[in-house]
Amino acid sequence: MANNKSFNIRSILEKEKLRGKNFLDWQRNLQIVLMQEEKEYVLEEAMPEAVGEGVTQAALNRWIDANKDVKCLMLATMSADLKKTFINSDAFTIISDLKKMFQDLARVERFETHRQILETKLKKGEPVSPRALKMIGLIENMSRLDQQFSQEMAVDTILHSLHNRYDQFKLNYSMNSLDKTLTELHGMLKTAEKTLKSDKQDVLMVRGGKFKKSGKKRNAKKGGNKAIPTKQTGAKSEKRKVSQPTSESECFYCKKKGHWKRDCLKLKEDQKNGTFVPSSGTKKK
Template identity: 50%
Template sequence: MSSSNHNTFSLRSVLEKEKLNGSNFLEWYRNLRIVLRQEKRDYVLEKVLPEKYRSNALQSEKNAWDKHSNDVVDVTCLMLATMNSDLQKQYENVASPIEMITSLKAMFQEQARTERYQMVKSLVECKLPKDAPVSPHVIKMMSYIDNLGKLDCPISQELATDIILQSLPSSYDQFIMNYNMNSLT
């Protein structure tokens, strides 16, 4: 097995590990884009297959269309193979990855929005109780921040730090002031 085939297999295994089941659309879609980018096929998620070439087309045009057509079939099959059986049944007759992704986004967009809202709410409401240990609190907040990144809502390191510092009780005011004055980032 060549190294490029090995890399492709390794990345595809990410998609095969956890099939799209409805509750993991954003993560599945992000992994799909990563795999397709590595395989140099990510264009089929955005570029519609043009009408078939005419008989008098240049060989290069024929080759380009054939490659695009084959990539559409391969990506469609990869997408179907990495879905649970209910979604496979629903999408097995959809011939275009673009149509499939558009439909999946519409289906799961509200769910993702609700999940993002709940995660932001939990992050903003997270406050360290007085006399509680800081380390578990920061780890909990970092998990919220990481989850927001997975939901396509990343928070910068600087903003994450500010949110965590804001969550500390007033007994940490001196620490926060020293932190900000000394730019401890």
């Protein structure tokens, strides 16, 4: 039964062999296996060279057997090139050299992952779910790279990446001292996004200090409701034309030709002197 249990645990190492960049994952899985088998001490300190102070023959024999077992497990889950490199080394030497070889790569990956976390920002109009999932993945990757984010720090980082339309959501979250997992936070953000979209349709938009008018009102302003002048009929609709006298036109006042009474100089003179006496029979022309 114990052997079957050991075999099942060791299978996590067989799924993906050590190739270099996956060193931290491989090392973590190895530690889990050795913890279950109570052999993790083989990787924590060098094996005693001989029986001596505090080391009995039984303890040394147990160490030798454990070292052989762990070494074979490590070599079996490595790429072919790494096997050739460490075939003659003990387990403690192998893990020490692997750390020197690959920890710099892990540091570079941590730096790049952290940079992406800091630069990831949700833009206005962009759906929140894909961006939140990306942030969660980056934060989980930092944990894999031995740079654990606390739950509070992870939540604060995601909230900080949101644009200012989520300010009320962030304030409510902080004031209510909510303690949610990243998955729960993701669900809350999707709900908040729906609320923001609904509010956007109901709130009046203001541009340049003036309310944005609807399309119908804009069209009316351009001339849709202009008053159409009514057409007048008869003499009032047109300016009356004034006829001019001819050489044969006769003045009804002085009886001379070439002008009409309204233009008669004698009439005007008589009116001025007070000698003009209107006649009821005189035509006004």
